[in-house]
Amino acid sequence: MIDFPRMEAFLPEILESLDAHDMSVFPQGAGFRATSAFGETLLTPSDGLLTIELEARSGASLNRIRHSITGLIGFVAKSEQLEIEWEGDRVGKTFPPDLRILTVCDIQRLTPRMRRVVFHGEDLQRFDVRDQIHTRLLFQPEGADRPEWPMLDDAGCIIWPSGEQQLGSRVYTIRHVDGADGTMTIDFYDHGDTGPGTQWLRRVRPGDIVGALGPAAHGPKPARRMLLAGDETGLPGIARILEAAADDLEGLAIIEVADRAEEQAFEKPEKVEVLWLYREDGEGGLLADRVRSWDWPADHSELFVWIGCEYHDFRTIRLFLRDEVKLHKSRIVAFSHWRRGMSEEDIVAAGGKAVAA
């Protein structure tokens, strides 16, 4: 239950955000029902109170939905400083069921700026799925003697270790995972700026540990024709999707990188062309023009589009897909992977404003 006096100003955007995050939202009675692969959510607004009821098949799924709902409402209505009180099963502080501890076993230099890190971990089967290809990594502070991990509170929100044990955390694509032999591979782009992800990448050594949360959904959907577009941060996703694709897949992958030395070889179906774009010394922004000039098929029934890149390109492409191509959202997975001039903390602090600009 949330005491939410200005709910009317935020509810439409909350429902839209839920709908954009792998839930299907539809009106039911006096409220709304949101269904996802993890369970059901009922949102009932009345007189400045929003009641949220969750139902899931397992504790892990319940935590998962609870965390998504809390995170999205908190983000969209950041200005309202809402407090969410939960009752029922799974209340109290818990070790996140989605969290795995990974040990670095190998580090390879793929290109001048791209590093491949291979991890080993127990019980990684949950990450070994085709349609959920992202993980949030948790980095221990440099020189920490004793690792500390986050816990989940009653609201499904993460409680981060406090004091000097501040953890850094960033989202990455799982380039490869093998649940049976307990390995996970992630390709990290060293973008040269100093966030916690880059700092960790520059000091990482075999034997270091990270936490991995997830996985989260942003994978491919079945299609005969695909357009994939991304920068270095989207490249691991594009390569993973194309390596696993059916031999008869057709389409185009547009990849913007710093320069020719950043190109990588990966397996792909014969009829998928790979087009490399080079920023050289420019700021980028090359992807959107190339996406626009693709030979868009009139029939969208066999089409899928996957986008992972900087926020401004992502936004231009998403609006083009929605307003000009008129591609249904079920045929698109498009995410902003980073935003020029803003760290992840800056984006979270700005809340909805950072993605509405």
Ligand SMILES: Cc1cc2nc3c(=O)[nH]c(=O)nc-3n(C[C@H](O)[C@H](O)[C@H](O)COP(=O)(O)OP(=O)(O)OC[C@H]3O[C@@H](n4cnc5c(N)ncnc54)[C@H](O)[C@@H]3O)c2cc1C
């Ligand atoms: C779903 C998803 C999947 C992703 N997959 C991958 C992946 O597989 N590999 C990967 O390397 N990254 C990936 N990213 C991107 C990565 O999470 C961000 O680049 C992240 O900001 C890096 O954290 P940081 O601590 O280095 O920089 P931050 O502290 O977040 O930012 C510090 C500064 O660096 C700038 N910056 C951040 N990223 C970049 C960049 N890529 N290029 C230029 N400047 C940048 C910011 O604008 C800011 O000014 C993914 C992101 C998402 C959301």
